Amino acid sequence: MSIKKNISRWVGKLDEVHVEPFLAFGNGKDLLLKGRVISAYKQSRPRAKNNWLKNLFAAVRRYSVTTLPNVQVNIGLGENQLVVETDQDGIFEAMMPDPGELVSQASFELDRIPGIKVKDAVLDIQRFYSERAVISDIDDTILISHSTVIGKKFWLSVSKNAYTRRPFPGVSDFYQKLTHQGKHPLFYVSSSDWSLFDLIKDFLRFREIPLGPLLLKDQHVNLKNIWKSGGESHLHKLEKIRMLFSMFPHTNWVLIGDSGQHDPEIYQEVWMEYPGRILAVVIRVVNPSKQEDEVKRRLEKFPQFFFVKTTEEAIKVAEKEKLFY
Numbered sequence: 001m002s003i004k005k006n007i008s009r010w011v012g013k014l015d016e017v018h019v020e021p022f023l024a025f026g027n028g029k030d031l032l033l034k035g036r037v038i039s040a041y042k043q044s045r046p047r048a049k050n051n052w053l054k055n056l057f058a059a060v061r062r063y064s065v066t067t068l069p070n071v072q073v074n075i076g077l078g079e080n081q082l083v084v085e086t087d088q089d090g091i092f093e094a095m096m097p098d099p100g101e102l103v104s105q106a107s108f109e110l111d112r113i114p115g116i117k118v119k120d121a122v123l124d125i126q127r128f129y130s131e132r133a134v135i136s137d138i139d140d141t142i143l144i145s146h147s148t149v150i151g152k153k154f155w156l157s158v159s160k161n162a163y164t165r166r167p168f169p170g171v172s173d174f175y176q177k178l179t180h181q182g183k184h185p186l187f188y189v190s191s192s193d194w195s196l197f198d199l200i201k202d203f204l205r206f207r208e209i210p211l212g213p214l215l216l217k218d219q220h221v222n223l224k225n226i227w228k229s230g231g232e233s234h235l236h237k238l239e240k241i242r243m244l245f246s247m248f249p250h251t252n253w254v255l256i257g258d259s260g261q262h263d264p265e266i267y268q269e270v271w272m273e274y275p276g277r278i279l280a281v282v283i284r285v286v287n288p289s290k291q292e293d294e295v296k297r298r299l300e301k302f303p304q305f306f307f308v309k310t311t312e313e314a315i316k317v318a319e320k321e322k323l324f325y
Helices: 003-010 052-062 150-159 171-178 194-206 235-247 263-273 288-301 311-320
Strands: 016-026 030-039 072-077 080-085 091-097 105-109 117-119 121-124 132-136 186-193 214-217 252-258 278-284 305-308
Touching: 016 105, 016 121, 016 194, 016 214, 030 072, 030 105, 030 121, 030 235, 072 091, 080 091, 132 171, 132 235, 171 311, 186 194, 186 235, 194 214, 214 235, 235 252, 235 263, 252 263, 263 278, 263 288, 263 305, 278 311, 288 305, 305 311
Parallel strands: 016 117, 132 186, 132 252, 186 214, 252 278, 278 305
Antiparallel strands: 016 030, 030 091, 072 080, 072 105, 105 121
């Protein structure tokens, strides 16, 4: 099925179509490549001085994009080529053999269509070989989100931007130490949707929190269901963590999350499936008063699970468990 047949129904409605690449990383043997195909939209760079109204309009523009299903994307790794098709949410994904270090970028191209501008893309390839790595959630783990209070979470997500969202104090220092200043890779596995990809990357850069591949939720969120952003099932996290454990079979992991979006349950499942490969699990307790009994119960059954209220407590745990060395 060609891109021409599938884009033809948008002719007259769309002026420009973009390939938006998200991931191009691997283990030296295979590369995971992922992105989506969307309608173009104008979005100015966020500023710290932007008020809530400007941020609200930016959120409306972000979620007004049209995702294009059943569109073919040509992925190039040097001389190696692969054609993949977007799913119902405009997402495409492929696992390809790594052609080697001489190839430093992946290219993503669409066929040309009369009457529509097409913007292709390239993405630098990341290759990871470390024996230790970190998997972290985002909302209420590094980013103050109030995920357990839907109204509060929604207002934060649309009224703030990458420069006005607040991290938990001390997170940058904590993650810099955990990754040994970037020596060990850091993967973010979150229930945020792909429309927030650029916002999250800008937030991490601005707050000097180590960057790493973002593995977000594939379900497309638009203006009709924007309130679902970051919600519903979180089982996709388990699937993505399993993929990372499989892709990096000789890597041991530190898992970091919070108690508000089923991270403890998901990380327990991973712990039991991959015995001996998890160095520690650190969980930020979102609501200590309601979850104190649950914290104690989990601590009794899983001595390597550490529940903390602050980043300072997390740092003390990491020091005691020698995670900084």
